[in-house]
Amino acid sequence: MRLASITKSEINEPVWHVVGAIIIAIGLQLLLKKELVFSSKYAVAGLEVILLAVVAIPAIGARLKRLFAFGLIGLVTLANLVSLGLVVKALLSSGSQADGHQLLLSSVAIYLTNIIVFGVLYWELDGTSADEPDFQFTQFSSDDAKDKRWRPTFFDYVYVSITNATAFSPTDTMPLTHRAKLLMSLQSLIALVTVALVAARAVNILGS
Numbered sequence: 001m002r003l004a005s006i007t008k009s010e011i012n013e014p015v016w017h018v019v020g021a022i023i024i025a026i027g028l029q030l031l032l033k034k035e036l037v038f039s040s041k042y043a044v045a046g047l048e049v050i051l052l053a054v055v056a057i058p059a060i061g062a063r064l065k066r067l068f069a070f071g072l073i074g075l076v077t078l079a080n081l082v083s084l085g086l087v088v089k090a091l092l093s094s095g096s097q098a099d100g101h102q103l104l105l106s107s108v109a110i111y112l113t114n115i116i117v118f119g120v121l122y123w124e125l126d127g128t129s130a131d132e133p134d135f136q137f138t139q140f141s142s143d144d145a146k147d148k149r150w151r152p153t154f155f156d157y158v159y160v161s162i163t164n165a166t167a168f169s170p171t172d173t174m175p176l177t178h179r180a181k182l183l184m185s186l187q188s189l190i191a192l193v194t195v196a197l198v199a200a201r202a203v204n205i206l207g208s
Contacts (some may be wrong), residue, residue: 018120018154022052025076025116028109029083029122033102036090038082052145073121080113084194091201107198111165111191118187119161123154125179134180135160138172 026045033040043092051072055065126134135157139150156173163171168188175181 015154018058018123019052019056020046021116021120021154022072022076025113028113028116029076029079030042031109033085034084035088036102036106037079037087044075044079048079049192050073069124073117073124076113076117077121080110080117080148081190084110084190085199087198088193091198103198103201107194110198111194112195114187115161115165116192118164118183119154119158121178121183122160125183126152126157132177134175134177136174136176141145161171163189168192 026048030041030045031036032041037044051068054068055072060068081195083106087103087110090103122135135152137150137152138158142205160170161175164184166188168191170184175184
């Protein structure tokens with residue numbers, strides 16, 4: 001677990017950019033109108049920040065850090081899914097208090113959060129089993145890969161997340177395990193609903 005091993009020497013890349021990406025995702029959730037989040041968005045964001053801070057505490061054991069790291073990713077994902085459901089409900093409800101501008105802003109925030117959280121999740125999960133990688137990168141067939149010098153970084157997983165969310169399918173990086181295929185399928189479905197239903201409907205409201 002990479003976030004859970006934030007102080008370990010075996011991490012071959014800095015994790016500040018991962019922490020920064022999670023903070024951006026939390027900030028995007030704060031942009032949502034209160035009617036489009038479950039409970040209080042500030043309470044949820046506060047809990048997410050607490051979980052992130054706990055993961056960074058060196059004194060906590062790796063197993064407990066792993067639990068908190070997955071809890072953090074799960075909470076951000078759950079909050080994003082609930083917001084998507086509430087946005088869809090608002091679009092289908094004639095008495096919704098959210099106008100077209102708010103729905104469009106919400107759809108963009110949900111879409112970007114979807115990219116970030118799945119990029120972090122791919123980065124976290126890949127390589128947890130040395131004998132069974134979750135993704136097949138094109139660089140694995142290059143000379144650097146044959147010399148065991150190339151390793152995917154967080155940016156590579158964010159790229160996988162971006163292409164999967166825009167193409168709704170794998171592009172140059174293939175999922176190898178069932179869990180990777182399941183996660184990529186879930187991300188594609190979230191992105192498809194956000195783009196095809198929410199964003200398109202919000203634009204129609206703006207033009208009416």
